Amino acid sequence: MRLNEKTLPAVVFAILYILTFPAAVAHGADTFKSVDAPGDLSTLEQQVLSELNLARTHPRQYASHLLELRKHFKDRNLHRSGNVIIETREGVSAVDEAVRFLRSAKPLSPLKRSEGMSRGAGDHVREQGPAGMTGHDSADGKKPWDRVSRYGKWQRIIGENISYGSDDAGMVVMGLIIDDGVPDRGHRKNIFNPEFRVAGVACGPHAIYGTMCVMIFAGGFLEN
Numbered sequence: 001m002r003l004n005e006k007t008l009p010a011v012v013f014a015i016l017y018i019l020t021f022p023a024a025v026a027h028g029a030d031t032f033k034s035v036d037a038p039g040d041l042s043t044l045e046q047q048v049l050s051e052l053n054l055a056r057t058h059p060r061q062y063a064s065h066l067l068e069l070r071k072h073f074k075d076r077n078l079h080r081s082g083n084v085i086i087e088t089r090e091g092v093s094a095v096d097e098a099v100r101f102l103r104s105a106k107p108l109s110p111l112k113r114s115e116g117m118s119r120g121a122g123d124h125v126r127e128q129g130p131a132g133m134t135g136h137d138s139a140d141g142k143k144p145w146d147r148v149s150r151y152g153k154w155q156r157i158i159g160e161n162i163s164y165g166s167d168d169a170g171m172v173v174m175g176l177i178i179d180d181g182v183p184d185r186g187h188r189k190n191i192f193n194p195e196f197r198v199a200g201v202a203c204g205p206h207a208i209y210g211t212m213c214v215m216i217f218a219g220g221f222l223e224n
Contacts, residue, residue, distance in 0.1 A: 041118065045201045047169035048213055049113055052191060052199065055173055059105035059192070062177075066102070069174060070095045089181035098178045101188070108194050114221040116151030117200025121214035123147050124162075125204035132207035136160055144216055148200065156219030159190040164209035172213055195219050 041049070055062045072079050076091035088094070124147060127138060136144055144160040163172045176187040190196070196217035203213040 041113070041201065042203065044167060044169060044203045044211075044213070045118070048172055048203065048215065049111065049199060049201050051169045051173040052215070053110035055102075055177060055191060056108040057110055059102040059107060063099045063102035065170065066095055066099050066174060066178065070099075094178050094180045098188070101185075102177070105192060108192065109197070111199040111217065112197065114152075114198045114200045114218070114223065116223045117148045117154070117198065117216045117218065117221055118202055119151045119200070120144070120148035121200045121202035121216050122204075123150075124214050125202045125212060129204045129206045129212060132209075134162075134164060134209075136162065148216055148218070148221070152221050152223040154218040154221050157193075157195050158216070158218045159193065159196065160217070161187050161190050161215045162212065163215075164206055164212045167203075167211040190215075190217055193217065 069078070070092055073088075073092045073095070076088050078086040078088060080086065124138065124144075128134065133139070138147065145154060145158050148154055148158070161176055163175060166172050166175065173191070176191060179185040179187045196219060198218050198221045200216045200221075201213065203211065206212040
């Protein structure tokens with residue numbers, strides 16, 4: 001999902017279901033700490049932000065991670081450890097297209113972490129996770145920009161990616177970059193949008209998909 005501050009029309013939905021079935025995952029003690037303590041990022045949240053920045057700052061090198069993932073595809077199914085099979089829509093063709101994109105992409109500056117935006121992302125995790133909800137809208141109809149506006153003022157442009165189903169930062173970000181089944185590759189566009197300079201990240205347990213991570217991007221953010 002992306003919104004321009006001056007023109008409030010077209011919104012790109014960027015939700016990714018990494019797994020097509022619930023996953024039972026064991027989590028470390030501080031994996032989801034920031035859901036209740038928004039001042040600090042949990043281990044997973046730190047890893048997701050670092051992974052996003054690795055892809056942004058070194059896109060050509062990051063392509064090697066996708067090529068390694070490609071080795072585990074059989075037809076349209078991705079085979080992971082523990083006999084986990086992830087059914088995709090496009091198979092290796094989406095991976096190959098993402099690799100071509102990364103090899104031609106220009107390096108971007110890393111995203112700076114925003115505490116206020118992370119708190120806004122955490123609000124969404126707290127609401128959706130226990131209820132097994134999905135989507136960008138809150139139960140009361142509020143949008144991502146409404147949630148972060150509780151904690152400051154976003155500048156110029158704002159967008160949001162949400163992933164459901166993985167507690168592995170690499171899989172979260174690679175899945176967003178591959179963007180299987182998303183015709184306009186909206187998740188990828190958000191990650192590699194040069195107008196985005198700051199980000200907030202929050203992850204937590206999800207009643208249906210096991211784990212969810214919310215990533216909010218903006219051109220800038222003035223903290224309250």
